[in-house]
Amino acid sequence: MIRDALAALRARRGRTVLAALGVLAASLVVGTSVTVGYSLATGFERSAERAQLPDVIARFPEQRLRRIDARVSALPNLETRSYRFEALNEDVSGNGHYTGKGAVTTVFEGRRGYTVVDGRDVRDGESGAVVVERGVAREWDLHVGDELSVEEHGTLRVSGIAVSPDNVAFPLASTARVYVSRAEHGGRVRPNVALLWLNDPDKADVTLAQARAVTFGLGKLQFITRTGVEILLSQAAGIVISLLVAFSLVALVAAGTMLAASAHAEVQRRLTGLGVQRALGFGPGRIAAQQAVEATLLAVPAAALGITLGALLVARPAAELLAALNELGPGPTGIAVPLVLSTAGVVALVVAAATWPAWRAARRPPIEILRGGDLARKPRGRARRRGESSGPLGHKSHPNEPAGRGSGLFALGVRFATAARGRWFAAVATIAVCAGVVTLMLALASLLERLREDPGTVxxxxxxxxxxxxxxxxxxxxxxxxxxxxxxxxxxxxxxxxxxxxxxxxxxxxxxxxxxxxxxxxxxxxxxxxxxxxxxxxxxxxxxxxxxxxxxxxxxxxxxxxxxxxxxxxxxxxxxxxxxxxxxxxxxxxxxxxxxxxxxxxxxxxxxxxxxxxxxxxxxxxxxAAQTDNAAFLAVLAAVLRGVGLAVGLVCLYALVQALTVTARERRGAVALLRATGADAPTVGLVLAGAAVAVAVPAAIAGVVLELAIFGPAVSRLAASFASLPLGASVGQIALVIGGLLLLAALATLLVARRVMREPIIAGLREE
Amino acid sequence: MAAVIAATGVVKSFGEGRAARRVLDGASLHVHPGEVVAILGRSGTGKSTMLHLVGGLDRPDAGTISVAGEPVTGTSERALSRLRRRRIGFVFQFFHLLPELSGEANVLLAGRVRGAAPDAAARGQDLIDRLGLREVARSLPHQLSGGEQQRFAIARALVNDPPVLLADEPTGNLDTTAGAEVLRLLRAGAEEGRAVVMVTHETAAANIADRVLTLRDGQLIG
Known part of the structure; x- marks a missing residue:
């Protein structure tokens, strides 16, 4: 069966390549979405584990180590602890860069709470060495072995680059963090930060309550928990993840619909062949199985290649985003599992989309298949008979009565598009989801800008x-x-x-x-x-x-x-x-x-x-406003969202062109007949415009409704459950989306009409 | 009287390389207004191809064709559309009625095409009455008999009052009675001054023709 399938694919090489390209394009989008989404969604936990981020960070005025350790070591639920001395607003300079907002952290013995990603850590008792936060190293182009000038400590040599996910990275965070050993102070330094690791992090409250009690009198005591850090860091990324997941789903639905529509049209085209196979004694199961094998052979390499390319394409931007959040990437082995699962999902979708219409067609009697005809379902219920009912003026009323003269050809196009109800619905649903996401992107980008600038949003x-x-x-x-x-x-x-x-x-x-x-x-x-x-x-x-x-x-x-x-x-x-x-x-x-x-x-x-x-x-x-401190980051996100909106807009155009192409291909005979009766390009265009509008208008309306009723509230809840994010699209944005979709419909009509007009009329008439 | 259809030295080949086959090899056809010409020939001899070339549905490899004084060969697609719209009516073996439109809407469809005759709608209604189709005008094609479908197809072909009617096996899918009725209508069309060219392999159909031509070895023989 595999040999037969390979031979069949080779026989229609052009179509096979086109179908594979479609799968590859859809997989590319899936690959990018999964890579960025997975990297971001798991970034904090992964980095926190690697860095051994403490469960509680306590800040207090400088204390003698012995005094503070006596109190801390008595806390319940404590697994271990370590201490730091953190000096803020220090002068730090290196490689031609300078900041007066250096955070010079002197690390004591024990767990560090950061992970060294390049070079080595400073050793206890070692002087003249410094570990630099990755954000600073990237921004100032510092490498292991370079020199860094740190207030009070003079010139130090960079021994390592470190990541600690307890804050976003420099320069997103204004402080440039560096780590030195106690030897830099000649051992005479008292801690002002305690890092606590708990046996049961879920019982952090108990430990904190006790800590508050035993450290009474310390004054200016501040605690932050690991959960608190995660909440703070994931807030912005959370919105991005929600959007990327939504985008990924849109891409999957769009790709699935397109693949299903293409497979349907392909089966329609090969109906005679299927009929001959059935007449020769092949069962519907065998025909469907052959279709499934062909689809698998086509989808596996295309999906694998597309997903790999997508992952490679965004690997660097995702790493940049993670670096800005002070988080680590999953690495090739970490990302492999979700990518392999995604590939399997895409292949399953393609195979189902190709097999189902073949199974449906092959179950019909062979003679019916050989006779041809549309796969679309026949009208349900009793057959309408002549003279069944009479309307006013003695005219027989008819449910399929054409529209008036002015709208005749346009209405015919609408009928062409809506004749196969299932596919029309799928196309409308795909484009509606795309339109909804685009509307959401526009609303979200505006919101991010307002969050940055407009205090009214809070x-x-x-x-x-x-x-x-x-x-x-x-x-x-x-x-x-x-x-x-x-x-x-x-x-x-x-x-x-x-x-x-x-x-x-x-x-x-x-x-x-x-x-x-x-x-x-x-x-x-x-x-x-x-x-x-x-x-x-x-x-x-x-x-x-x-x-x-x-x-x-x-x-x-x-x-x-x-x-x-x-x-x-x-x-x-x-x-x-x-x-x-x-x-x-x-x-x-x-x-x-x-x-x-x-x-x-x-x-x-x-x-x-x-x-x-x-x-x-x-x-x-x-x-x-809500995010004034992260203004630059929000501006970047707003730009990214608009870019994603544009990409989804292109998916809309592809879906429209695909829907129109399938309609035009299926109604090739009808279009050929129109041309035989003298229809020129504008007339054929009018019919196709009707078909495009039949998809685009309901999709635009449904898209806006989706955004207002589902996407907006859902993303608002996902990104910030604690507030009412004003994610409803404005009238201008709705008009932009509807106008844009109609423009895309016009563009799709133009593209398909040009292709249709190049086809020989005779070929279309023969198919009819 | 000048020929309304004038085709001279028409050549058309299909396929490439060893599979190439010249179905028309210098075929010529001249038809006058009011004349019915039947083209006979075995399957695959190129009868339909000749009709398609005359009707501007396909382009010949060589030769010249004109219809009602307008060139069919060497002209633009736009000009061909205009020619088909106003000068030529087609009748096909399988009727080619659009399944989602009633018989009446199928007839009127040709009148809705941009540039159609201004009185096409009125003519279409008149044709429906004259061809005895009023009773079933609102029925969908699948609710009609083969004869009724073909009569609607003839009405559609005549809706722009073309001087040329091209019929490709118009009775090939009909029983004897319905076929006879269709042939009568084609004859009536010629009597109104149209040139009618009918491709058929049925000798009965040829009986209504003024001239019968046979296509053999790529040539039309009288």
Whole structure:
């Protein structure tokens, strides 16, 4: 059977090559998506394992090693620990580059919490050597053996390059991290960071609560858990992964539909051959099996090649993205398993798409197959008979009555496209998913830009923030264009019951919704000083609901408690944010200084107001959106998303051309007949335009509905379950997608019409 | 009277290399208005090919063809479309009615083509009445008998009032009664001043012809 299949493939070499190219193109997309998606999805865990990232990182003011170790070693659930001294804002320079934001980490004995990816680690007691974070090495083009100048330590030689996934990489993170040994300080250095590895990481809360208790008095104690690090790092990548998975699925659905449609048309073309085979005694099973073998022989090399090429194509960009996140790639062996599984999936899809129509056709009686005819299902129910019903004016009504004169040929095209309902539906579904993804890409790219620049996306209603003597607030209120001015307090704290959970408290005297108005998800707004509105992210993490108690540990303060009045959808700080009135906060931290926030009239001149504020002595501060710190990264992501949108648009065009080609090929006889009656290229184009519009218009509508009802909410939930990401497409974006799709339909019509007009009329008439 | 169809020295070959076969080898055909010409010949002798070349559906390797004074050979595809639209009507053995359109819509389809005669729709309705098809005008092709389908096909061929009617085995798929009716209609078409060329291998069909030509060895013999 394999020999027969090979001979059959060789006999129609041109078609075989075309089909293989189609499989290869679809596999290429799958390969790229799987490589990037898998690398990103597993990046943190892989890197954390390699780097032996601790379960808890505790930061505190410098302490004597013996004193801090006595307390730490007594903690429950502790497997092991090590210490560091971290000096921030140090001058670091090398290879012509300089930063004043160096983080010089002195490592003590024990586990490091980073992995050396090139060269070697600094040895305990070794001086003159430094390990450089990979981000710094890449950005400054540093290699093992190069020299690096580090404040206080002078010139050091780079002994190794390291990766630690507890933060994003330089320059995405502004600090340039380097690691030196204690010998650089002559052994006289006291730690300010403790790395803790736990026996049972799930019980980190117990350890943290105990740590809080035994280290009471240390002051400025900050904890971050491994889970917390992962949440922070995966936030941006999470969106990318969701999109890539969606894109991969779209590519698979599109490729599957195209392959199925092509296989259907191929079977239609070979119907006579199948009929002869059946007449000679071949069973439907044997015919389907032969088809399956042929498809397998074609799909295996094409899919393997496509997926390998796709993986190679994105290996470097994926590595760059991982490097920016301070994560390690899976390596050739790590990525091999998902790629092999993807290849198997593509082959299975191709084989099913090719075998099913052959099986369907071969089950019909041989004589019926030999007689030819469309594979499309015949009308269901009782056959319509002449004179069955009468309409007004004595005309017999008919369900298939053609449209009026003006729309005759266009409507004929619509009928051609919708005649094979299953395939029409598949084509509409494919293009609808593509259109939905494109709409989503546009909405997401806009959102990323707004997250970077527009404080309104996180519910902020003020436009300016300044440092200003609160006694000057009435003067600020009198400035033209100013609508409202108020004090805003903000402090990062920790939940008293689960110390690994960082929370941000924001306080306004009076009604905070004048300046920040995150949508209320549950409960009500705060009305009293002992009440709090918490973000969904925090509520989910801490199990809070209206009526619960939130206990917050304030740095250098005590514990303050609030009753949860409402849950709000907040995007800032991963939703780990709460709004309160400042009374309790100021009681425990009277030294806290407020920002002064300014809300402008809708048509006011921000520059003029700023000038007025500066004249009052105000010092301007940036008004943060959700991701202001990662502005450059978000800009890159927005560009990537638009690029992916364009690629999906091309898939749309391919799907439209494919759907039209199959329709034109199946209705070759009808088109030939039209040409025989004198139809010229524009007339044939009109018929094909009808067929294209019959697919494109419902697909565009369904695509927009998909985005608004499913994709947008789903991606929003996946990327940021703690907030309502405004991922609904704007009217302009919807118009762009629908217009674009109609333009693609016109382009597809033009391409297919040109091809159809080149075919001999006689050949088409013979097929009919 | 000038011939409405004038084909001279037409050559057409199919296949390549050793498989190459010259089916028409200098064939000539001249048909006058109101004349019915039947072309007979065994299967595969090139009867249909001759008809396709005259109708501008295919291009000859050599020779000249003109229809109603307009050149068929050496002209653009656009000009050929215009020629087929206004000067030529085709009737095929297998009717070639579009299955999703009613008989009436199939007739009117030829009138909807860009550049069709302005009165094509009215003529189509008139033809449906004259050919006795009103009763079944709204039926789909698969609900019609072979004779009815072929009568709709003839109506479609005449909807733009062409001076030339080309019929390729018009009775080949019909029973005797239906075949006779179709032949009568073709004869009636000629009596309205059209030149009718009919390819057939049925001698009965040839009986209505004014002239019978036989295609043999690539040549039309009178």
């Amino acid at each position: 519910g902020k209603r003020y436009q300016l923030a300044v440092q200003l003597d609160p006694s000057l607030i009435p003067d600020a209120e009198r400035l033209p264009g100013v609508r409202d001015v108020g004090e805003r307090y903000s402090i990062d704290a920790a939940d008293s019951f689960r110390l690994g959970e960082p929370i941000r408290l924001v306080a306004y005297p009076g009604d905070h919704t004048r300046f920040e108005n995150p949508p209320l998800a549950e409960g009500r707004r705060i009305q009293r000083p002992n009440e709090v509105e918490v973000g969904v992210g925090m509520a989910d993490a801490l199990g809070l609901k209206p009526g619960s108690t939130l206990a917050a540990q304030i740095p250098d303060g005590g514990e303050i408690r609030f009753k949860v009045a409402g849950i709000v959808r907040a995007l800032e700080n991963d939703g780990r944010i709460a709004w309160i009135q400042p009374d309790k906060l100021l009681a425990t931290r009277p030294d806290l200084n407020p920002q002064v926030v300014v809300r402008l009239d809708s048509n006011s001149n921000a520059a003029a107001v700023t000038e007025g504020l500066v004249e009052l002595g105000a010092e301007l501060q940036p008004v943060g």
